[in-house]
Amino acid sequence: MKDRFTIELCANASGDCKVKPLLVYHSNTHRAFKTHKVPKKNLNVSWRANGKAWVTRQLFIEWINICLGRIVKKYLEEKRLPMKGLLVLDNAPAHPLALDKDIVAQYSFIKALYLPPNATPLLQPMDQ
Template sequence: MKDRLTLALCVNASGDCKVKPLLVYHSKTPIAFNARKVIKDKFPVMWRSTAIAWEQEPISHSGKPLFSQTVKQFLEEKRLSLKCLLELENAPAHHPGLEEDILVEYAFIKVLYLSPNTTPLLQPMDQQVISNFKKSLRAQTYPYHEFLKDHFVVVICLKIIDTAWREVSKSTLNSTWK
């Protein structure tokens, strides 16, 4: 199978604000969606499509807020000041000057790029969160292993991703940043 998708995870340091995972896929509306009458607005992920399955704008995509809206809503609900530091690895998908693309209403978001080749050492998400997510993902995928070998069905993947992300506990998220 050569079908691929890209998944980005985002969470705050205290672990109480898990943003829906950002899923980037090559097709805007896969055939499996029509067959199963899938409604994109009810997805457990933020769905984006691009020909190369590589997201280049994690904050906004064609002017649409991705994680920004979730973060602003969380801060307002908790009655916290509108301040956010988005820590990104130094990757080609995260182009320099990303802060300049942020909509005015989300100007409270500041972007920090990690130094090149330091992500595995410094990035808390790489340290524990992503590895725990992958373990859960593998456990969720196992029952479908034989089926997925020959039939990649993105609808099944959405369910697996949702379950795996929900299984990453608040305590894991919080301890990662310590």
């Protein structure tokens, strides 16, 4: 069986702030969840659907505005840190270059930094 999914992970450098992963599957609900009546809201992932199980620009921006921004803001407030966030991204097609324009105003403190091509496995711990 060729069952495919994509998962996007995100955490801060120290590892004490982990963002709910984005999981993209080819259907809205997995067959096992239907059989056992498992609600997606009980899962520890943000479940999204795409026919090819790829993260698209729209899904990525939605995840930032709904999930990432809220968690980062709460973390910074709890730790009494300045409202500044840096999102380090590789050059995947789902990571839009003009990301700052797509982030909602309340999370505008999050800035995107793009790694040079082919440097991701060397520099980004989540990809090692």
